[in-house]
Amino acid sequence: MKIRDYIFNSLLGKSGVVFYDSRWLDSGGIGRFCKEIMASKVTADTKKIEGPISQALSVKDLFLSSFITVNGAYFISPGYNAPLFSCSKAIITVHDLMHLYFSEYQSIKNKLYYDIIVKRTVISAPLVFTVSDFTRQEISRWAKIPIDKIIVVPNGVDHEFYHEAVLPIVRDRPYFLYVGNNKSHKNLKRLVSAYASSGLSTEVDLLISCKPTPELSLLIAELDMTERVVFLCGVEESDLPSYYKGAVATVVVSLYEGFCLPILESMAVGTPVITSNVTAMPETAGGAALLVDPYDINSIRDGLVDIWQQKLVRINLVELGLKRAQMFSWERSREIWDDALIPILEK
Template sequence: MSAYLSRRPASLQLKQLDLATKIGSPLSPIALGSGLRKTRDAGVFWSPGFVPPLRSPCPSVVTIHDLTHLHFYSRWHRYYYEMVFKRLLLECSAIVCVSEYTKQEFLDWSNIDPKKVHVVLNGVHESFFEKYEPLSCEFKYILYPGNRRKYKNLTRLFEAYAASVLPKQNVKLMLTGSPSAELTLLARKLGIEASVTYSGFVKDQDMPRLYSGALMIVFVSLYEGFGLPIVEGMASGVPVITSNVSAMAEIGEGAAELVDPYSVEAIRDAIDRVATDDARRLALIKRSEIHVRKFDWGRSACRLWEIVGELEN
């Protein structure tokens, strides 16, 4: 959100809506609507985190990052989305989606007027384009940057890495964050416990250095509405392996090694190919240098505020 706020037009006044209710609460639409009705001259309301207000007194814009709650969360989440969010989103003045894939999935699910739905791509922070010295590390590594949700497909990633040439070449698999009991047990079972490592806490300003030191970025999730690690890896000048499903196929198209995330063999073959074929690595890096420039926060912010401005008039 800060990427948008720091690039807002000088003529645009912003006011944060203070809520006692957490935005993830089932009651947050009620709290948002109530807060807006208490605000004089509300102008246009923008929700960067997918939650629509109930009975908004002003035009509202909601950003949809993905529809993971319909696929990978509980039956209660799906019911809530169907019975509450869908109806409230239909009342919004505009919907912003972060990829063409997310836009189409949202249209198929919501049956909302397509004229109200816009694509504003996520961008890459400028720091990833800087040529920083990689973080000091005594070994080579491939990097998975992300959380541990089940749809992130870490079990297949571990299995593919274990079957690849990398453990024998002393190239480790590094994950951001700290070890978990589940992943430690999986690595031990696969015989790669000594080859899996974790970055621990890394400051935001040091993330580009962690990326740039990697042999490759491997992000083979089963589903994404965008996939920021894909473009962050590209901006860092590192080859990226990602999935050929959902928005990842769109975001990585032509500049990343796309694989079937349900196939351990396909992931393993891609890892081996990128690790051992220097010509392939160089081609991916060169194509990504051009491709990643389309994911520009300045251009995205301009488009978002344009949408907001059209509703304000």
């Protein structure tokens, strides 16, 4: 249902009505969260707001969504969009506060939206959802709200899709795998530089799931790694477990993550993980990954070499990773979501 349908169907003013913003379905990582949480018992009974994600983040939508909250209904979002008025009836999900740290997210529009709309909603809402304790702590400091008001609903693993018996892709050469986009905080320049300096390119390739940026392509050419750094330019969801399974290790050395689901997806199929020792990544890894300093090319390089050369390290990480991944499921995440919402909605 679109918000305007809600308005014109005379549902305004009916307290107890709950709306869930499903427009986040096609928005990458938040889209996965949106889809899985939509199947929770509480959310399944809500009215769904449909449309493109661009609509949800428009200025017009600030007012349209306010029709919901001003008239006594709840507006619940798996993302960070919020109404302009009656924010005490809005419950949103803040997955990270990346805009505080990276210039590409610090446009005037983003700053105003977070500092005025999001922060005010976080302060006024009966509760706030997030995906990790790291982000929970950040939100509490940023908005100056009690930490117990913020509920952690971690991302989950689909264990029917990601499991140890997955068959690997067939490839002539072994490879390290990076899964994610090419934004600057993903730290791909340092990853490529570390790989080039490791001396491993004669034995193992580096597969990157996204498209290269012009700057990254230039760096790879300068390092003479064009034949060994392979850009997949997108991987089908159905093929992703097999790419994880076939890798020597999954390497995610971001400068910042609010959760980092590829860590757990890789662990769930039995592939070791190299990841960063900053932000939420150590929390997600839970001691089951090889941690490196993402700002230090030598640290990343040493991690690649250790994983490639030390079989016992790989075996240990596989065992630890399989156990760690089992601790996360969408079923459990939906339970946490429902347990937090039911007391609020029943008031």
